[in-house]
Amino acid sequence: MVNALKASGKLNAAGFHFPGHNRGRAAPYSLTEIIGLEPFIHDFNCFPEIGFQFSPQGPISEAQKLAAKLFGALETWFLVGGTTCGIQAAIMATCSPGDYLILPRNSHKSAISALVLSGAIPKYSIPQYNYDWDIASGLLPSQELEKEGQKAGGVFVTSPTYHGVCSKLSEISEVCHNHGIPLIVDEAHGAHFGFHPQLPYSALQQGADLVVQSTHKVLCSLTQSSMLHLSTKSNVDRERISRYLNLDSSSSFPNFPTRDPLRLTLGFWQLGLSGYQVNEILHNDLMVICELVGSRSMTFAFTLGTCREHIQRLVSAIQHVSSINFISLSGGGKLFVVDNEINDSVTGPLLGDIKMGLNPRDAFFSSKRKVSIEESLGKICGELICAYPPGIPLMFPSEIITHSVLDYLVRIAGRIREANFQYPSLSATVIDGASDPSLSSIVICDV
Template sequence: MQSRMPLVEAMLKYKNDGVYPFHTPGHKGGRGMEQVLRAELGAGAAAMDVSLMSELDDIHAPAGCLKEAQDLAAQLYGSDRCFFAVNGTTGAIHAMLMAACRAGSKVLVPRNAHCSVAGALLLANLEPVFVMPQYDAVFGINTQITPQAVEEAFSRHADIKAVLVTSPNYYGQAADLAAIAEIAHTHGAALLVDEAHGPHLGFSKKLPPSALQCGADACAQSTHKILGAMTQCSLLHVRGGRIDLARAAEVMSLLTTTSPNYLLMASIDAARYTLAMQGAALADKALDAAARLRSVLGAFTGLRLLDNSCVGHNGVAGFDLTKVTVNTALWGYTGVEAGDALRRAGVAVELTDACNVLFLVTYADGGADYDAVLNKIKNVFAEMERHKRAPQPEQGAYKLPGFTTAMPLRAAFDATTESVALDAAEGRISAEQVSFYPPGIPVLWPGERITAEVLAYCRRMKALGLPVSGPADYTLQKLRVIE
């Protein structure tokens, strides 16, 4: 059965039937689309941008080709239900938390959770119980929460209903999900995993196991980040038992548009097919491409590469070698500066931070143009090496500050607010979320007491030139606080 693409096949049949569309979308198979865009997309893609037709099924009540496509994805990954998410993993995370918890429930949340988690907690009116992740001062990375920290949180909050873990993190570091699953289940809680960066895990022994293989009750995956789906495409996997599958379907429908893009959903179906047919081989191809990049970077004295040696430290239980993180601190450069130099050379990277550059490598890399790209990267770092500066100190300054809850998240979101200067915000209660993106980890949540430590962190991140996400004032000169 995995050798089929039921949704793709149904869409192709509809296109090839030559039906004249007296239905949405208004561009009518590309006839009314701006020609520049149509030429770039191609006539085939424009013709396949179709709408809710009986033969193409309905994502809100799947009974035909969409149901079959989602069932095949569930079968492949080992879940009881799989839902195609066309609002990205953000939408899948919102649905995952709302499906697992009722309003007012407590959820264990890592301090370095993605900003989408804050949105989910707010929408579902849930209470976060924050746990601090471990910290790698050499790379300046907030890594993973430990099983011990999870157990300690249950000793303080026995009524936690769900444990949320981000695994792997942006840098490819996986948490000890098996141990955390056992702890959560012992306490009657569900394990929910933000697995945005791990839709390829579980298909090769050379990579960490998947969240579902480790005992997760639900996970949200970004099919577009690592696999062949189009941007915005994700999967939500749910297992029954601790989570009501009917409620999961109800919540997913509630949060999903009634006009989902069929090209996006078809790309999920196609990505699942590719993974099913070639999973292990694709992993080998990605790992080989990553190894070639690591070889280029590893030839430079003073550049440090994140690798398997991180396993067993700072809460890290596994590592995805397709994520290539190079640390430039010993050369005196920030990751932002290195990323800018690469971009000027025609190479765009996934993430830059205070002292790191992250290259996201997938099975799509390693083709005919790859050697030329590696040579560009080599030349950029050779130029940086010729102009080395004094080494930066270890990066303790980028450890996430602690969290002080002053009022419930939802109450803060609904409260009357005012704007104050950043320097005058200390001691006030934040009315908005502040993240630096990527990786999109909030340093401030609504309802959080603004401390001197938080403000200092914001100033340091702002000085790096990282984009600000969340607040009304994206220059971060002002913050919205509770009156």
């Protein structure tokens, strides 16, 4: 593919095709000033020299075959819509409307959008939860694979999680295959697995049928590029995957048994600090930037681009944080207070309190209205509400708003108000997805 791009870039062609910058001739200066002209010279769409993603020949197809060989797949598709697009295609290729999909309640929101697209009905599995770290652990292969006599269309597992926690995929795939059910793995954070003896085995090596990886996360590709792999042993219909992709594409934790050693999570709650407070010091004062901030911890990703000097800066920064007396004090002229609400932010119990009022597709298409947060009790949620910390969706469209979720939302709404009006520097909580980020009101299904 790279050779084909190089050759095409040198062609003295009179171009009358998209994209309109015409191999850089009309590239906007605001962009060339930053990234130069070269990326534009090699940016063209569906050119015979490059081939098409779904055609059996040409450089793209050859590159996909090489990737399949490298990752140990029967077939690999390159994705430019991220792992999100691959997860949607994998779920749509295995589940028809009305089929059950078994998936963890703390799945990435792309799995939820796939429920809406496919019409599959979720059967949520509840991950084990570590309350000290406020981090979900892996899944155990003990889930029932049938509901009311109906076999599940697929089992969906996220492994590793954002924090690098892995599930026992070889055991889960064995259970699934004994029942003739395909296993789909969201391996967005594990594209490097299987390439070094000290890294966990990859999902494909452990028997998963369909695996989606964000090549742009730990590996070094450009943002949004991902891969979907079909296992050599799978019975999933490759035509069905291709059809949906075509439709989808634009033309040392104690109870976390297996972890990615390249994902380092440091906990700060024993200092009385939230991950957000430590992030303020690390990011704003020392320019040490993590991948993920949680209520009680911060997570750092080590990649091929990580260098020794940066690791030394991280070590010094952590030494600095542990040496500050946080009860009264100052760090760089700022006042830090112990976050007494760290314990309130643990969301584990909420994951077990799920009642569905509609299936996700019907909820998505139903008419909606806005009610005040207090009025929403017992109603069916009509929007996805995700609170950071800790980044696990609290409510999906289709779920009934229970007492415990409502209490949690009211508490978070209070924290947001307090953060905005009193302690702007501690504004840790952010709401993603909700139409009213202050959470004074909520969209519900009007049924």
